[in-house]
Amino acid sequence: MANIKCVGLLTSGGDAPGMNAAIRAVTRASIYNDLEVKGIYRGYKGLITGEILPFKTNNVSNIIQQGGTILKTARCVEFREPEGRRTAYETLQKEGIDALVVIGGDGSLTGARIFAQEYNIPVVGLPGTIDNDLYGTDTTIGYDTALNTIMQAVDKIRDTASSHERLFFIEVMGRDAGFLALNGALASGAEAAIIPEIWTEVDQLEELIKNGFRKTKNSSIVLVAESEITGGAIGMAERVKKEYPQYDVRVTILGHIQRGGSPTASDRILASRMGAAAIDALMEDQRNVMMGVQDDTIVYVPFSKAVKKDKPINRDLLNTLRILSI
Ligand code: F6P
Numbered sequence: 122m123a124n125i126k127c128v129g130l131l132t133s134g135g136d137a138p139g140m141n142a143a144i145r146a147v148t149r150a151s152i153y154n155d156l157e158v159k160g161i162y163r164g165y166k167g168l169i170t171g172e173i174l175p176f177k178t179n180n181v182s183n184i185i186q187q188g189g190t191i192l193k194t195a196r197c198v199e200f201r202e203p204e205g206r207r208t209a210y211e212t213l214q215k216e217g218i219d220a221l222v223v224i225g226g227d228g229s230l231t232g233a234r235i236f237a238q239e240y241n242i243p244v245v246g247l248p249g250t251i252d253n254d255l256y257g258t259d260t261t262i263g264y265d266t267a268l269n270t271i272m273q274a275v276d277k278i279r280d281t282a283s284s285h286e287r288l289f290f291i292e293v294m295g296r297d298a299g300f301l302a303l304n305g306a307l308a309s310g311a312e313a314a315i316i317p318e319i320w321t322e323v324d325q326l327e328e329l330i331k332n333g334f335r336k337t338k339n340s341s342i343v344l345v346a347e348s349e350i351t352g353g354a355i356g357m358a359e360r361v362k363k364e365y366p367q368y369d370v371r372v373t374i375l376g377h378i379q380r381g382g383s384p385t386a387s388d389r390i391l392a393s394r395m396g397a398a399a400i401d402a403l404m405e406d407q408r409n410v411m412m413g414v415q416d417d418t419i420v421y422v423p424f425s426k427a428v429k430k431d432k433p434i435n436r437d438l439l440n441t442l443r444i445l446s447i
Contacts, residue, residue, distance in 0.1 A: 123243065123406040127157040129173070129218035132190040133164035133197070133229035136380055137249045137263025139388035140190040143224050145181035146396020147247075152178055154400055159218055163193045164225070165200035165232060168209035173216055185389055188266075188382045194225075200232055203239075210240045219243075220403050224262070226250030227296075227428055230411055234424035243408035246424065247395045251380055254298035256430040257422030258413030262395065265387040267294070267379045268304055271344075274375055275309035279342060285369065286339040288361065292354035292374040295346045301379070302346035303438055312341045312446040315357060317348040318434045326357060330365055332443075347374075394419055 128151045132140050144160070151158040160180065162172035174180075184191055199205035213221070223233040224247040237244040248255045251267035271293055282289045291311075295301040299316025306314035315325045329343070345354040352360075354372045361370050384392070395412040398419045402410060410421040 123220075123404060125156060125220045125243070125403055127159060127216075127218050128220050128222060128400070128403065129159050129161050129213060129216070130176070130192070130222045131161040131164055131167060131224070132192045132194045132249060133223060133225035133232070134194060135226060135250060136188075136190050136194050137226075137251050137261070138188040138266035138380070138382055138384035139262040139392040140194075140224055140249050141181075141184040141187045142384060142389045142392035143247050143249060143262055143396045144190065144192060145185055146393045147222050147224075147399055148176045148181045149178055150397040150400035154404060156400070159216060160192050163197075164195040164229070165197035165205075165209060166195045168212050169197070169199050169205055171212050171215075173212070185393075186383050188384065196228065197232075200236075206236055206239060209236065210242070213242065221245075222247065222399050222403075224249040226252060226261075227254060230255070230424055231428045234409065234428060237409045237424070243403055243406075245399045245402050245407060245409075246411040246427070247392070247399055248411055248413065248427070251301065252295050252298050253300040254296065254432055255411065255413075255427050256432045257411065257415075257420070257427050259415055260391065262388055262392045263380075263384070264300065265391075266382055266385045267301060268308060269385055270379050270382055271301060271305035271375060272308040274378065275305065275311060275342060275344070278373055279309070279340075282340040282342055282371075288341045288343070288368045288370050290343050290345050290354035290357045290370065290372050292345050292347050292372070294375070294379050295348070297348055297350070298432070299346040299434055302344045303434060303442070306344040306442055307438060309342070309344075310445070311344050311442075313343045314439070314442060315343060315345045315351050316434065317346055317350040319439070320350045326360060
């Protein structure tokens with residue numbers, strides 16, 4: 122068994138609903154296993170500035186249902202430099218923290234990976250991001266809640282779209298991944314999803330228009346993944362206005378509403394399981410791994426795989442969307 126006495130815990134990058142449930146799980150699983158636990162504030166920034174507090178079980182009471190992160194979060198530029206990481210390591214030593222749990226997305230776990238390579242400290246990660254773009258896990262903490270938020274927003278937009286017989290392009294987050302757009306489209310009965318993963322293969326907009334996507338309906342909803350590649354919802358709308366002026370087009374960008382709100386049951390359960398598993402992993406002497414879930418089983422995914430590989434989209438879902446939008 123690993124010789125760990127004190128675990129440091131931080132959330133980093135874009136917040137995601139369920140991060141608090143994960144903080145609660147890591148804290149309580151640590152205490153259950155007789156480990157000390159310290160909360161590091163504002164992501165990696167807190168390691169540089171020393172904003173760190175000891176956590177007891179009651180520090181994490183009544184937070185499982187809250188969105189955001191009680192530890193705050195940041196995208197820390199200093200930690201990208203060797204000098205910043207040295208300061209961070211010195212802080213860990215000063216605080217007596219001998220293992221680190223990082224909850225965050227692609228950028229945060231990339232930072233964790235580099236740090237763990239440079240310094241001899243066990244680091245494990247939890248996938249906390251609405252984007253669902255981490256390889257080796259079926260889903261990430263926050264993704265299900267964001268999907269539900271998108272679905273509810275699209276349901277509302279549909280009312281006005283159909284009253285006015287309009288074509289709506291609704292932009293959703295995801296950075297360079299189309300999971301939110303694709304599954305959000307399926308969940309809300311949208312006509313199509315425009316996603317970066319297949320952008321170079323087909324002109325998705327042209328295909329949509331050619332297939333006569335409003336054959337049987339007067340209004341249409343298309344979800345567009347934010348991305349420089351697709352040009353986002355504004356890019357789509359501009360093209361339609363120019364190339365197909367017969368359509369009455371509107372754009373909605375859902376934005377940060379997708380990152381907030383009380384986590385769904387699925388996200389709370391996922392975060393709780395992954396948080397407890399992170400402490401198991403440390404006790405089993407694991408390091409440099411992210412907690413993942415595959416077929417409802419917790420797995421350890423090496424950081425090198427989780428952040429380096431492009432997670433593939435399920436192309437069957439695109440086909441299903443096409444079939445159901447007739
Ligand atoms: O990674 C999560 C995410 O919400 C992305 O979907 C989005 O591109 C980005 O963060 C937005 O970041 P910020 O809140 O810093 O603008």
